[in-house]
Amino acid sequence: MKFDSPDAVEILPAGEEHLESLASLAVVIWRQYYPSIISWAQIDYMLAGMYAPETLRADLAHREIRFFRLLVAGRFVGFASLGPASAAQVMKLHKLYLLPEFHGRGLGRRLLQYCEAEACRLGARRLLLCVNKRNLRALQVYQQSGFIIAESITVNIGGGFVMDDFLMTKDLPTVGDPTLRCL
Numbered sequence: 001m002k003f004d005s006p007d008a009v010e011i012l013p014a015g016e017e018h019l020e021s022l023a024s025l026a027v028v029i030w031r032q033y034y035p036s037i038i039s040w041a042q043i044d045y046m047l048a049g050m051y052a053p054e055t056l057r058a059d060l061a062h063r064e065i066r067f068f069r070l071l072v073a074g075r076f077v078g079f080a081s082l083g084p085a086s087a088a089q090v091m092k093l094h095k096l097y098l099l100p101e102f103h104g105r106g107l108g109r110r111l112l113q114y115c116e117a118e119a120c121r122l123g124a125r126r127l128l129l130c131v132n133k134r135n136l137r138a139l140q141v142y143q144q145s146g147f148i149i150a151e152s153i154t155v156n157i158g159g160g161f162v163m164d165d166f167l168m169t170k171d172l173p174t175v176g177d178p179t180l181r182c183l
């Protein structure tokens with residue numbers, strides 16, 4: 001089932017008051033989705049690091065990272081985050097997560113398009129992201145949305161774990177370009 005009714009789906013900014021529920025949602029999504037991709041130990045390690053309250057608060061307050069919530073009929077079912085990258089006019093998509101029961105209905109693409117439009121609005125000309133090489137579903141979604149694999153990267157994240165990712169990039173249209181689809 002696709003959610004064609006504009007009333008059913010909302011994408012809203014997440015502020016500090018939403019970070020706790022966002023972290024709880026991340027735990028549910030990661031524990032359902034990632035066991036086929038990374039080990040349980042790595043899931044717990046990464047959740048504890050990336051979604052700790054102080055990490056999320058610092059993302060928001062000091063790293064200029066914006067968070068967005070995706071709601072379906074008022075229920076918080078997914079989120080994304082976006083922030084500046086080291087180069088000028090480049091932004092990084094840090095997170096894009098939906099509850100598995102909502103996958104495959106066009107919602108991930110909508111949230112991604114929303115983030116692309118936000119990045120354009122903020123002056124970015126390129127968006128980059130990292131995705132686990134074994135996350136074939138996400139890789140397909142990104143490729144179908146125009147991202148290309150730029151590099152293979154392996155990052156030591158401590159605790160004996162590595163992130164074995166592809167760095168993907170997409171050149172963004174400028175604001176006013178009709179190919180830039182905004183919600």
Ligand SMILES: CC(C)(COP(=O)(O)OP(=O)(O)OC[C@H]1O[C@@H](n2cnc3c(N)ncnc32)[C@H](O)[C@@H]1OP(=O)(O)O)[C@@H](O)C(=O)NCCC(=O)NCCS
Nearest residue numbers: 033096097098103104105106107108109131137138140141
């Ligand atoms: C990645 C994710 C956000 C995609 O969201 P989604 O709602 O499932 O994807 P959509 O339904 O919007 O699909 C977007 C496109 O990808 C395609 N697609 C979706 N799942 C696919 C799959 N398993 N295989 C091939 N193509 C797929 C769809 O067909 C669609 O293309 P279309 O519009 O031309 O039909 C979602 O699956 C998710 O949250 N995954 C878990 C977390 C994750 O991996 N996040 C990314 C971290 S880098």
